[in-house]
Amino acid sequence: MASPIPTHHKAVVYDKPGEISTRIETVETPAPGAGQVLVHLTHSGVCSSDHGIMTNQWTHLPPTPAGQVGGHEGVGIIAAFGAGAEAAAAAGGLKLGDRVGIKWIASICGACIACLAGRDAMCPAAQVSGFYLPGTFQQYVLAPANYVTPIPEGVPSDLAAPLLCGGVTVYAALKKSRAQPGDHVVISGAGGGLGHLAVQIASRGMGFRVIGIDSGEKEEFVRSLGAEAFFDMTKYSRDQAGSDKLAEDVKAATLRGVGAASVIVCAGSNPAYGQALGFLGFGGTLVCVGLPEGAPVPIAGAFPGNLVGRELAIIGSAVGNRKEAIETLDLAAREVVKTHFVLEPMSKLTDVFERMGRMELQGRVVLDLSREY
Structure with missing residues (x-):
């Protein structure tokens, strides 16, 4: 039996954009809209792109708003469907309770020249996870049913998370x-x-x-x-x-x-x-x-x-498309690639970013979203 969906959940936000600073907050759990799934996240990778967005170091982008939930390498299970989303998910072989991944590109229009060419990141309507859109440093997140990535059986969620962007x-x-x-x-x-x-x-x-x-x-x-x-x-x-x-x-x-x-x-x-x-x-x-x-x-x-x-x-080369994400996870399922990572609770995110800024990290850090401390 599926766990009940809470009215609120924990999220890590950038409380002082421009600085290395994060804070755990309680936020309202959203209901999925038409074509969306609600994903109960268990793990999220921490990427250098998150560091750049939090600190406003990427001068080609507008400044990050205070209270932004960052993150774009999330893995969790489908907890609920919005209107019409169940059929869209089924077309990709997904159903309620299946594990899926959230990527840097959260959604695309699917109809422009870039999308038709498989250049998802070039879509003028693309939305980015964790930048002006709630990201994966939280326990629940919304995503388009036709854009989440299935996680192969046998690939652990903590290992899979960094593959959704880095891989x-x-x-x-x-x-x-x-x-x-x-x-x-x-x-x-x-x-x-x-x-x-x-x-x-x-x-x-x-x-x-x-x-x-x-x-x-x-x-x-x-x-x-x-x-x-x-x-x-x-x-x-x-x-x-x-x-x-x-x-x-x-x-x-x-x-x-x-x-x-x-x-x-x-x-x-x-x-x-x-x-x-x-x-x-x-x-x-x-x-x-x-x-x-x-x-x-x-x-x-x-x-x-x-x-x-x-x-x-x-x-x-700006990230990859949906097919390349599936192929990357298949490489992991065949043990061609394995993420080397350290697992940390949500409260350690500021420390992780500080170590990242000093270039002290080897491999990746993954947040265990079931643990605040």
Whole structure:
């Protein structure tokens, strides 16, 4: 028998946007409208994008409103259907009580050119979980019945949560990389929340030869995920000479020393982008994933002569679509990728963001939404 739906539930809000500060509040549990499901959330991943939204560090976005419930990597069970939602859910093989996931993109129009092309994040009507829409740092949330992601049997909810943004984001980026099985692919920020998933999917799921770049204490971790080479970025100076030396060493680790087929920049770091083009061989592709906080900075070295002379490509990759989310969870079901995470109660979110800001996290943090403290 299903548990009764409470009139109110607990949520973690950004109480001082612009600062690292969160607070647990009691909020009203909404009723699902037409085409919606009410999801009883049990877990939510914590993403660097949440940090950027909370602190207003992404200058291309409007400021975050006070009281915003953040989060966009939620997993829970369908607790109730709105009008017409049961049929929409059934079309996707879902019913009451099934586990589903909430993603960065909460909903799309489904009819525009971007949606028809499977570029969900480019939909002009897209809504973002946790940004001007209640997100997943709470115990109950509304979602469109046709946009939630089914969670495969055998994939634990806490492990699945970060895959709904971090996992699908790097999976989509790797598909855009133009690399072929056997090619060298560099993952910048290889030990972080995005990077540690990218290393596994690239090496175990796509047959790429992975070179990881991160701070030295993460080397053993990154190699255990499937990287065949690793470079400690802290051993290189942050000036041009340091970037040139790192590029020389990375190229030396590739087949015949010609350079990598692709670089996936998972780190939200301007220096990481400034180094990336130097890792590439001719015809290589730089895939932009991590978004640096603060004022926008152009990618160093991205002048036409360099791009034309070496036939390089620079592309952006913004999360993934519904099909790619399902494929990412299937990779987890087949044990190709496994989230490495620490489980924390809701009350620890401020501390998690502080550690994230200091770049102290390895892998991911997942909130257990059944625990306040």
